[in-house]
Amino acid sequence: MALVLEFTVEPFTEGAPGPHVQAALEAARGHDLEVEFGPFGTVVSGDDDAVLAAADRVQRAAVAAGATQVSIRLTRT
Template identity: 50%
Template sequence: MRLVAEFTTEPFEVDGAPPAHATEALRAAQEAGLDCEFGPLGTMVRGEQELLLPALPKVLDAAFAGGATQVTLQVRRDA
């Protein structure tokens, strides 16, 4: 089954380059082989359940290691 996960890392920084907590989380998702869409308010990743679910702890670890104070995560079946 294909899943979609959307996550937002905080704190928001609107000026300049994206913060490390956002780019490191994206990098972890990319390294896991997920299809990624990076946006100004969050990141959407898609993949098979067997690929996506084990990648989520790595994404969260990367976000917090990059300085995130909070990560909001939603997971659903891909339409």
């Protein structure tokens, strides 16, 4: 079973993600995780430790780059 992290970074303008969205996406990539960037959010999946570490990196990167809100949902598949 994998842990799945779904996140959305605000403010978000469809077709023109700002630096705070890009920073969160880059923070999620790597570390043996599957990352899918979509029009309304990003989905990251992998083992528990890697996904939980990614959640921390994503939030920190987004806030440091100017995000006004980061919405996160964790689920097990």
